[in-house]
Amino acid sequence: MSLRLKLLLLGLLTLVLPWGGCRYARQMEAALREGERNSLQAVAQTIAASLQGRTDLLYREREDAAQSQPAQETAESQIPASGDPGAPVNGPPATSGEGERTSGGSQPARSAEGQTAQAAPPESQSTPYDLQPVMLSAPPFLDGYGDEWPRAPGSWRYYVKDKHRFGILTGVYERSLYTLLEVEDAHLVYDTPGANPLDPTAMGDRIWVGMQDPQGHERQVFLAPTGPGSVTARRIEIGEYGQQSAVDEPRIVGALQPTTLGYRVEIRVPLSMIGRSFGVLVDDREMRGAQPVSYGTLRSDDLHTVGRLIVSAPELTGYLAQFMQPGLRLAVTTASGRQLARADALAQVTELSRQQRGILARFYRRFVDRPGDRTHIESTAPIYDRDHREIIGYLQATETGDRWFLLRDRALTQMLNFTLITSAVAVIAMFAFAAWLALRLSRLRRASESALTREGLVTTFPETESPDELGDVARGFSTLLGRLNEYTGYLRTLAGKLAHEIRTPLTIVRSSLDNLESEQVPTAARIYLDRARQGSERLNAILIAMGAATRVEEAISNAERSHFDLIAVIASAADAYRIAFPERNFVAELPSEPVMIGGAPDLIVQMLDKLIDNAVDFSPAGANIVIRLRLESSHTAVLEVDNPGPVIAPDILGRLFESLWQSRAGGTESDSRPHFGLGLYIVRLIAEFHGGSAAAANLPDDTGARFTVRLARH
């Protein structure tokens, strides 16, 4: 992995910043939400406190009535005792006691002022006869079909007597109470159309609607259908002389439709007519004029209500509305959680939410939002009674998250923008820095690779001026190279120095021997004199050989470049070799055209001499030595010298041209010349002087060696 990639990966670590930012945004959101919740809680508690004891608003109970609770205890206890009620499915028997009530005469009693039923206990003491209307979101169309009613199975109440049964669902919309009745009745009996509704013989199935009016008087109306469709509600009035008459009650509207099991009735009653209690009684007759089976939530004898209508005053909604603001919903529920009133502005667009969320913000949201996040906050505060003893209801406040969402989005967007830009800048900066470092390192590497040149070591090194660690490395390299240079310089001149130093004592020896020649020497001693002379001559030859490279270098530095034909030089030299080495067969393969190069022909010949010396030394007598010149390109001429003989081990091929290096195995017996491994080094020096290079290889069929010299053409 390159330095660049590593640092790039390191740079990617800065992506922790946006990640941390997201975490922070979440926490901030949680804190905001907490704060919102607290403030909402405060709002809820404030409103709840303002509603403390307001049973008039919550349950339409007058304050004085609520205060006279003890008195109402008795009334309460009487309720179950009176009459034999139709049994509600889930509770004690309700009302009814049919006989008396259905006798027409008893009717006035019904309409008489009932006992002023005192305010029922709050919700906590509910009875099975209490009706809890649902909040309707739209007014049902009164047609007897009940299609518009919400499907709320839990809100149905059922009342049963013998085989008879009906279900009731009540609902409130604005200032009206809607009632839906599903009556199971095998025989739907209509009143005789046109007959006096009070005529017992004309009576069919009837529905009594009873209520305590706001003043506490019991009122009843009855619906006597004469056919499907709308049903007129009537109340019984007693005239001046005691006569009864059925008067239309236009405020109450009803409609009936038969069903497969019986019939369905929808009734609308203005809430203004209803006090604290409300009830429905069904008179089921098998035939007109027959004794009815009465059951429901009115006492069958006097048709007084036994169950309360637990519904808030219409003013409660208005009261809540004054606290409203967009994005807020307030609801008052009973202590058991049923909703009494509601003011809903949740869907209203707030000023903040109207601002469009940016694309970036929406994009960022994906990283921050968790699936479980709720977009609303809710808060509930209990509403106590006047004495702060009992909970009479709850206030629920719900608020949309728009506000904190937007605040969070704004902060999140800014922060993420900032951190992402920071990351990008960091990554780019790191990459650039890595590239720069890599560049410097590769410069160092190149410099160190090319530090070893023919002229010696290059001690001028890049980066040595830098004050950082790379500079230290470069300086270290530079120092090392300097020392190495001194050392190699010493080694390079060692041979020359050695030759120089040995020359003086050798001269002493030789001049002494020369002098000795002139002296009278016994014949026996002359042998030794000759040997000493031979030895000193060899020593002298060694000295000359040792200085050869130095002299070639000197010759190269003093050489004059000229333009000459390489072929003429090589051909001439080849002729000389034929004379000099008659035991070898020289084959010159030369191009027909002149090959002009720039350089020193003397040096070329000297180089060829060394190559031929080498070829002769390593080839057997009678061998063919090939001197080949070919043109590799318009810039390069290639001189090859092939000789049969031993192959060169691959590992030494590359080192053959180094100074003072040789692989001669002790030298051949006939070879008395000293070898210092300078011959091929001289070849290399001269090749390089001519802008070329020298290389050694074995012949393709491994029958010998091939030395190749490339020379630049001009």
Next chain:
Amino acid sequence: MKRQVAIVEDEPAIRDNYAAAFTREGYLVRTYGNRKQAMAAFSTRLPDLAVIDISLEEEPEGGFELCRQLRSLSPELPIIFLTARDSELDAVSGLRLGADDFLTKDLSLPHLIARVNALFRRVDALRRPHETSQVIRRGPLMIDGERMQVEWEGKVVLLSLTEFWIVHALARNPGHVKNRQQLMDAANVVLDDNTITSHIKRIRRKFQSIDPTFDGVQTVYGMGYRWVE
């Protein structure tokens, strides 16, 4: 009267060996170990010939300085540099200072004595009236074997003794290739290839300073050199 040869050499063994050889040859030999001694002696009496080492005791270039001083005392005095150094630069410097020859110490004593004799012969020849018996003429080239002097187009070419002998060997048989060994034998020296090459180069340069179109010494690559007319 015996000719006096001065040997300035800081290595006593070599000095004494040389002195012995010259004495045996019939010369009067004076030896000096350093430049001061030598100059003190030379200022009172000049030798007939001086053999000087380049590095003298603590003076690495003392021989050059001595040569310069000696040359200023006598323009004609034969001076031979004999040194352990064999660098081209030293040879050029020495010859430029007016030395008659520049020899390395691998030269054998007989060879050295041959040179000294030759130089004395030349001195004698220069003093005598001009003789033509030893003269070789090759076109614009005139070689006076007696005076060891070469003229080109009538102008004297100042060659060292070694160079003279090389030119002499080449010009005697024009067109014949003389290989390096033959040239070395003629010049009474043992030299390596590069030294021969630089001698040839110097000879060419000296001729070319008189006649820039000079091309009398030709290289036969791989074999040697020849004189062409």
